[in-house]
Every structure is written in C-alpha cells, then in structure tokens.
Amino acid sequence: MQLQNEQYEFSGKTRTISLALIAVGVICVAVGFLTGDTERTWANLLLNNYYMVLIAFAGVMYCAIQYVAQAGWGTNILRVPQAFMSVVPLAAILLTVVLAVGLGTHQLYHHWADPALSNPESPSYDPLIAGKTSYMNVPLFMLRVVGFMAIWGFFAWKLRQFSLKEDFEGGLRYFKKGIVYSAIFCAIFNFTFPLFAFDVIMSLEPHWFSTMFGWYNLAALWVSGLAAIGLVVTSLKEKGYFTAVNENHIHDIGKFVFAFSIFWAYIFVAQMLLIWYANIPEEVTWFYKRWTETYKFWFWFSFVLNFFAPFMLFMTRDSKRKLKTVKYVCLLVIVAHWFDLYMMVMPGMMGTGRKFGYLELGTFLGYAGLFTFMALTALSKAPLYAKNHPYMEESLHHHI
C-alpha cells in the first residue's frame, strides 16, 4: 500500500461544538462562584484539571512506550498521542493556577495547609498533620507539582519535536533520539508520578494513606489515555480520515482498552480488598466514607462502569474490530474514569454534602471541549502520518 499523507482540517461542526463546550464550562464555573458554591466549584476545577493533565501525559507515555518497545503496529496513529502532548503546557499551567489560587484562598487542601494544624499552641493542633509538615507544606508542594510537570513536559515537547523534524529530514537520527528520550521519560515519569498523585489527590484526605494509590492513579491515567486515543482515531476515521488505519489497528486499540480496564480493576480491587480485610481504623476511613449512603451508589456505579462495561462490551473479537463499538466504549471509559476521579475527590472535599448537577456536568464538558480543541488544533498543524517513521511500513501492513 502506498501511503497518501493526509492533513486533518479542524473546522466546521467539531470546532464549533468544542468552542461551545468551553463556553458552557466557563459559564457553569462562573455561576458556581457567583452563587456562592465555591467549595464545590473548586472541587470540580481540581477534578477536571487533574483529569486533563492525566490524559495529556498519557499521550506522552503512550508515545514513549511505543518508542522504547519499538512497536511498529501503531505508527500510523502516532500523531494522535503526539497531539495530546501539545495540550501538556496549557493543562499544566491551568492546574498550577487552580492549585495556587485554591491554596491561596484556602479552598483547597485546607486539611493540611492550614498552619494552625501544626501549631502545638493552637486548639486545632493535629499531631499527625504536624508530623508531615516537613514534606506537606505549601512551598514544597507547589515546587514538586510544578517541577514534576515541567520535567515531564520537557520530554513531551522534545518527543513531538523529534517526530515533526523527522517528517522533513527523514533518516533514523530522530527516531534513535526518540528512543533515548522515551526511555529516560518512562523512568522519570513512573518514579515521580506516584508522588504527584499523593500530592494532588491523596492529600485531600491527609490522614489517609495507601501505598497503592500512586499506581492506582497511574492505571487510571493509562486506560483513560488509551480510550481517548481510541476515541479520536475512530471519530476521525468515521469522518474519512485515517484511510491507512484498518480494523486491525482498531482491534489493537480495543485490546489495549480491554486489557487495561481489567488491570485498573485489579489494582482497584487489590487496594480495596486489603484495606477492607485488615479493617485498620487509620486506613478504612477512606472506604468507610465512600460506603456511606451519600456515595455508596456512585462508588459501585463507578466500578461497574470502569470494569464490567468495557469487560463485557470488548469481550469478543468482533466487537473490538467494529469502529462504532470501539468509539462508544472508548467514550464510555473516558466518562467512567471521570466517575473514578469523582470518587477520589468529592468525599474528601465535599463530605456528605455531595452534589451532582449542572456544575459537575458543565465543568466536565468545558474541560472536554478545551482538551478537544487543543488536541485537534495540534493535530491539524501537522500531517496525519509520521511518514518518515521507520516503522510506518510495518504499520501499513499490520494484520492480526
């Protein structure tokens, strides 16, 4: 097969919808603040921003793993995760702003950031929190979060640059460089991401701890990122792009989403089972909160959506080879992981005052619109195929 390079054009309905979604998000957040629902608005901002950062970096991790594993099959869809990489700067800056303003206005992390908690004279003195202040203090926290994202972001930028330069210059120079950078990225990212997850999400409930939490978030990052890649590829193919992508590629994406939803469930159940079984008061509080009436339904709903739904829908070979099925299951997994994050964030921030309404929906749609807009703009700025990638030919002949 001869490769006909394609150029994605980001315009028309998709563009309008994504811009409209951003507007919806902005309006909802504004209404949230104006009506005095500040805590809930902050919770939603944190949740969705974190999710956006996860998916953007999932794109980097996907590319990096394809490079180090020297995987050939997916070369013709490599531009999609590379487009996610260009969302990284905005996602990281937005998260930094949310964290900084949230901390500054005492809306976020006040369960550990309040100086009174570590002051022995104060009536609200908390010895457990006081013991953590050498690590959990505002300057160090911001330094870590910003530092991690900056370092990871550097690799995101480099990897995209290599691939774009390869389009013009060809040869193996950038491919080989890409492998080296990817290997370093994988090592740094996977060692530091658990700390990032401890900081941004686990510290919402600073008394609670679980060694698995970092990997739990990593599993969520990975499977939701794969689903996002799958959604973009299948949607574009439906519109007539990606003619070089055949049902074998779709099948492989489906297999990935299938396998890693099971992996996510494995991590989820292992964490829950061990804490439930041991029933130690320090640990069990987290699940206790999530099993009260306020959250019970949503907790299991999230689990069913994240595990059983993709498990059942992607069980057969045929379903993973159908464009429509893959598209909708990927969309489902993306929504499901929003609920996964909802269960991580809300009980800690909102307690029993849980709400689900226009704000949750609107903020999610707003961020989804923003991500779509950024990612598709980036996608439209480069050819749809990395034509000089040495494994492009293998990808075109992919057959399973």
Next chain:
Amino acid sequence: MHDITNDICKPVEGKPTKAWWIGFIFSFIGLCLWLYSAGYTMTVGIGAWGLNKTVGWAWDITSFVWWVGIGHAGTLISAILLLFRQNWRNSINRSAEAMTLFAVICAITYIITHMGRPWLFYWALPLPNQYGSLWVNFNSALVWDVFAISTYFTVSLLFWYIGLLPDIATVRDRAKGVAKKIYGFFSLGWTGSVRSWVRFEAVCLILAGLATPLVLSVHTVVSMDFATSLVPGWHTTIFPPYFVAGAIFSGFAMVQTLLLVMRKAMKLENYITLYHIELMNIIIMVTGSIVGCAYLTELFIAWYSGVEYEQYAFLNRISGPYWWAYWIMMTCNVISPQLMWFKKLRTNLAFTFFISIVVNIGMWFERFVIIVTSLHRDWLPSSWVMFHPTFYDVGVFVGSIGVFFTLFMVFIKFLPGVAMAEVKMLLKNSSEAAKKRMAAKEGKTYRFSPETGGVVIATTTTAKKGENHE
C-alpha cells in the same frame, strides 16, 4: 529447516555430554540432600527447623515464595509475550515453561514439608467429608493459595505439554525402537496435518488468554498471605502488583541463568542469541525498577502515614539487627539491575550471568526481609528474638535447588529444549523467500527488523540493534 531439527534433536538423541553429566551429578547430590532434610523434617516435625514462638514462619515461607516467584517468568514469556506478539520468545519459551513447572513443584514441596501430617495434605482442599460441616477456612489467604497455585500448575502444564506435541512427534519420527514407542505415546498421535495445526494454534491462544490473568493472580494471592494481616511491614496495599513485578524479575533472572548454562552445555548458541539475552536483561531492568519503586513507596508511606508501628518496622529493617539483609536486598534488587541501562554491560555474557545470580540472591533476601524482620520484633517487646536457621532449614532449601536442577537436566536430555516448530515458523516468515514474495508484490524491498520482529523498508532503514536472529 532440517538443520534446526538436527541441532535441537541432537542432545535428545545422542549420548549425554560430559557437561551434562557433571551438572546432573551435582544436582542429584542436591536432590539427595533434600530427601534427607525433608525426610527428617517430616519424621520429627518442623521442630527440626529454627522456628520459634515469635518467628513462626521463616526460611520455609521465604523459599516457598521465592520458588513461586521464579516460576512466573515462564508464564510471562509463554503467555503475555505471545499476546504482545513478541516473536523473539520462540527460542526461549520451551525451557522457560519447563522451569515454571519445576519451580512450582519445588514450591509445593514446602507446603507439604510444612504440614505437620503431610499425608493429610488433601485436607487443604474443600472436600466433602464425614466430619460434619468441617470445611477449610475460605477466609484464609492460605486457602486461596491452594486454588491459585494448583490452577496455575495445571494451566502451565497443559500449555507446556501442548506446545511440546509437534516437537515430540518430530523426535518420534526420527527415533527407533523403544524410544519411538515412548515418544509416540506422548505425541498423542500428532500427524502435522493442517487441521491439527489450526486447532493447535487456537488452543495455544486460548491457554495464553487464561494464563495471562494467572500470572497476575498467583503472586497476588501469595502477597495476600502477608498483606491481609495486621503485621506492620506486611500490611500494605501495594503488595499485589509489587509481588508480581518481583516474581517476574526473579523469574527472568533464573531463566537467564539457566539459558546461559544451557546454550553452553547443549551448544545452542545459534538459537539462544545475544539478542535474546539483551532483551531479557531489559525486562530484568524494567521489573527491577518497578520493584525499586515499590520499596521506595513503602518507605515513604511508612513515614508519611505517621503510624509509629509502621515507621518502626521500616526503621528496624534498615538499621535493626537484620540491617545486612535489608541492604543486600537493596543492592541486589534496586542498584544492580540499573546497570543494565548500559548496552556494553547488558550484552556481556559474563556480566549477565553474574547479575542473574545476584538478582536471585537479592530476591531471596527480599522475602527473608519481609518475613523475618517484620516478625522478629512484634507488638510485645518482651518476646523479641532473632531467628537462627538449623541444618535442616538450609538443607531443605539447598536441596530444593538440587531438585529443581535435576528435573531441568532430565528435561533437556529427554525433550527438545527449544521449540523447534515455532522457531521454524519464525524463520519462514523472515526468510529470503518471504521477503522476495512481498517485494515482487509491491515493488519494494523489505527487510526483517530484529527490533520488532516485523518488516521495515530496506531502503530507508539501516538500524541494527543487537544481533540478528535470522
């Protein structure tokens, strides 16, 4: 094609080499040591071991977990790498699967020796009985272990044996006399017809699909033997995936050790190439890093949790009376695999052999550290003690290594140690003829890429990593 058959059948058909005899005799001495130590233990009871009231579980469970872990690489290579289309696995999967079986057998011997009345071993199974409603305790992670490991052993055995069928048939067709009868019996009438091959491949894929969750489940359940408890240092949520990664890590180290010996002793350098060894070193490096990440997470969370018992358990590991075991573990498992980042080192055979042994030592110490250092200083300081192994502790462990190697030596003597049929298939897909076929069809020339096991255009690619296995 015929060369492959000759090369791989030679050790099976010919008289054993001197190297084989030396290896076998040493292993057999080990096996005798095991027979003596385990026999003595079963006769007088586990009082023969150095266990005491505080440390009621030590070398036995350490070695048990070590052996179960070693088995994992075989299943990973045969199942997960099959699903990931890693064709390079073809020349190492046979011996790795055999290793899995032998390692699991060694692990099972610990369960048996540890039972006060080993002849009642079937009481571990939930069998209907005449004692009223007397059932096993389904709440116990140890019972989950019984299910996990017996399922794992069954599936691994099936996978290994079915994979062997075409190769046993090849040996059968070349053999004469009694050998022909025996190999004929075990080849189950394999004819090599298209119909057989279609079914063969379907079954292999199904078994791979079944074995993949098993790789995760077995060590997950083993980790729950500890993690469901309340003991500081045992109860931590990261245990399941961390144990699985550790198992694959140690398993690959053992495969590496065995393959380096086998390729030398059986002259299989053309089949188990430097390229295979390099890739396995990379897997050792990756899984070693995952394990390292888990160690550091545990340390960090122990501090972060603010729970003083957790904090003490880890402080005691690092600087208590067993500090040396902790630091052996850290050096062997965290630092040594990082050296594999250097291409020079990971393609050096002597260095690889050395690291593979180091990792196996480190992984044994990991389990020792987890088990003994967490137990020996428990909640009651008045009962703090040290653990001292007796001759029988050491004997059962060293002896089990003898059991393992004896089984392995017998395997490579009587069965083809490399999957002939699969290697041939690999050759067929990457042969000159196949490339010419594709070239003629599309007016382009392709070459086989050893990096991916796939094809790339010859004209734009000069990349060559490691050695080619064409």
